[in-house]
Amino acid sequence: MIAECLVVEFRVTDDDCPLADATREVGTSVDAQPPLLRRDGNALLHFSSPSEAVGEYLDEDDRIRYLHRTAADGRWNYRCLAKEACVVHSLVDVGFLVDSIHLRDGTERFVGAVVGQDVLDQVLAAAGETVGVSLERISSLRAHEDTPVAQRWDVTPRQSEAVEAAFRLGYFSVPREVTARDVADELGISKSAFLERLRRAQATFFGHLFDDG
Template sequence: MRFSAQASEELGDYLDGDDRIRYLYQSVTEGRYNYRCLSLQQCVVHKLISAGFMVESLTYRDGNAILTGAVVGHEILQTVMETAGETVGVKLQRVYALRAREDASIAQQWDLTPAQTESLRYAVEMGYFVIPRQTTASEVAAELGISKSAFLERLHRAQHSLFTQLFGGIGEGRPDDDRE
């Protein structure tokens, strides 16, 4: 733990007397005390690992720690979620099972409907996303047996779902935003 505060002998004495803190280091810079110490309490990451969470990555964005990882089994998932619920600021964003069938796991992972998944797959296979485009929206729709507007709606909903999850909900909840 590392922090700074206004110069105060009382705070230093309090921290030094707390049995939960070890190795307190205190320095003074420009009228502020800088503290570094080691807590005997496990951090959130250690608690989750002890509960069975396998950490794949730990990143920091906008002052928040984002853990990505996995658990094996329903009971371990319950234990990890109970542990996460006992900590401050832990939020589950998405749970999906790893499956042998790739199609099912992709749709589950990205919260896509089967129709959205099919529309994306046909669009990719037919070269809709290639620059320059190798096919038109009308041609992809005809291959799917649906109207052009139905295809474009599925495509846009799928893209919205994917991009919202990839970028953490950026742009959500701004209905009067006129940007295109």
């Protein structure tokens, strides 16, 4: 049995896939589920964005078919078929278990896992052969990382989303890289709604950290 499992994060630039092009042209973000590759080479995509303009842009992209959109909680959810495989599939083919994909202004971030050093070496070799793919982080997979943040810390999914977006965009950096308004815009909610979710999540986190019981 292979005991070692590693969390790996890649950053992708200069990709010309439809979603990267859409976020680059519209100036917004997209959160995507791992794409499903069909035998014919087409990919099934499921993603969301705070911007309806993403859908409007993709409507004019000949590489996208059957685009379906719905709106909920200030975000747009999309499903469609892309006529070509995504960059991430070159990593998946050699053992990368992709968990999440985030795109912003044309730059992509893949987070996932690899099992064993041999698989990691193959994934890194594949990344080196793909234009614009760079390794950002490797860390050991801890037991709790197989459990969603919301479940681990007893915060709501919306609070978890607010904290994750704030961390990813640099809201907690010193000096701070973005404002509360920037993070709220990323989530498609008001500044006050973002700050309320963030404070409620922080209160829960601190309650766990400093609970004498």
